[in-house]
Amino acid sequence: MTPIEFWFDFASPYAYFGALQVDEVAARHDREVVWRPFLLGAAFKATGMQPLTNMPIRGDYARRDWARTARGLSVPFRLPDNHPFASVVAARAFYFIEQGDAETAIRFARHVFALTFGDGRDVTDRALVLDIAAGAGADAAALAAALDTPALKQALRARTEEAIARGIFGSPFFIVDGEPFWGADRLPMIDEWLSRGGW
Amino acid sequence: MTPIEFWFDFASPYAYFGALQVDEVAARHDREVVWRPFLLGAAFKATGMQPLTNMPIRGDYARRDWARTARGLSVPFRLPDNHPFASVVAARAFYFIEQGDAETAIRFARHVFALTFGDGRDVTDRALVLDIAAGAGADAAALAAALDTPALKQALRARTEEAIARGIFGSPFFIVDGEPFWGADRLPMIDEWLSRGGW
DSSP states (O other): OOOEEEEEOTTOHHHHHHHHHHHHHHHHTTOOEEEEEOOHHHHHHHHTOOOGGGSTTHHHHHHHHHHHHHHHHTOOOOOOTTOSOOOHHHHHHHHHHHHHOHHHHHHHHHHHHIIIIISOOOTTOHHHHHHHHHHHTOOHHHHHHHTTOHHHHHHHHHHHHHHHHTTOOSSSEEEETTEEEESGGGHHHHHHHHHHTOO | OOOEEEEEOTTOHHHHHHHHHHHHHHHHTTOOEEEEEOOHHHHHHHHTOOOGGGSTTHHHHHHHHHHHHHHHHTOOOOOOTTOSOOOHHHHHHHHHHHHHOHHHHHHHHHHHHIIIIISOOOTTOHHHHHHHHHHHTOOHHHHHHHTTOHHHHHHHHHHHHHHHHTTOOSSSEEEETTEEEESGGGHHHHHHHHHHTOO
8 A cells, every 4th residue: 555645844834733643544544654845935936825924814814723723633833933934954854864764754854843833943943953853863963964965955856846746736735545635634535535445 | 602604705616615514514503604705806816816726736736626525525516617707796696685585695605506516607697697596586687687786786895895804815714703714624623613612
């Protein structure tokens, strides 16, 4: 059975909520989850969108909805002062760590989300990202040396281009047996899709 | 108990799905539903959005998602050739009919949605809108005479301005005890919100 692809930008609050819920859905159907950070800003250029928090009216709704969603899930939520921020350091770090071990990379990603949206920390700060990587069991010194290499930059760029080429325009975005689902609030639909074997 | 406000544009496929599902949620909590058509294009001007079908990548996803959602609900779906169309005639007709009787107006609205997105009919056609009105039990001759009057134009304009002033930027959009919910896929969250008495 193919894994559920979980595409996201580390700067996306809805991806934080998706990350907290996708495993339960996947486990119910004996599916693995492949985590795929990408740079949502590049997709926004392709679709003519911009970050929700920068949009009139929609930004106000989003802030209210994030806080409400967190209360509903009984998880902490604090929007970082620098939101929407560029998530390139965390995303590059993820792919570096994943080259060594996918589970370590996922553990790293969870910690990034928890600190970013649970505590409102600034994960554009390289020192913090390296700390998180070390805490997740990755080699922080090797990561520090790799962060600005052309190979790692290209790895993230390739994932972002893959996302856009496959029609991924938002975060989180799930691909299940080739079927695209946009938004954390579509996880119940994914659950039903897997239960019914599609429709 | 206050009714659930159901704001929508008659040209919105997601509103069609919302219209087919909102009653069940409302009935479970002994709530009435107040139907409130408005012109989404005016809200788009305020937020910098445009119709989904006109957006690169997002439009392709939307078309796939509408067809899939319809199959999942076992309801017919056919996107009219003229989509996205201006829904001003149907929306004005709704408010004219509602002045006489709200239940008749809701019946009219259901027929509009069924013909528009079940059969792909063109409800910018006044003759069709008058037929639907007559079929719902409204006075079609009186409606025909009223459609272009300043009073009816103003009634719709006022609702659209009210929507934007209240932060309504999409379709469908629900207000439940003052709490805003955007999207037909938030009906399960509304259900839970009403069950728990908010959170």
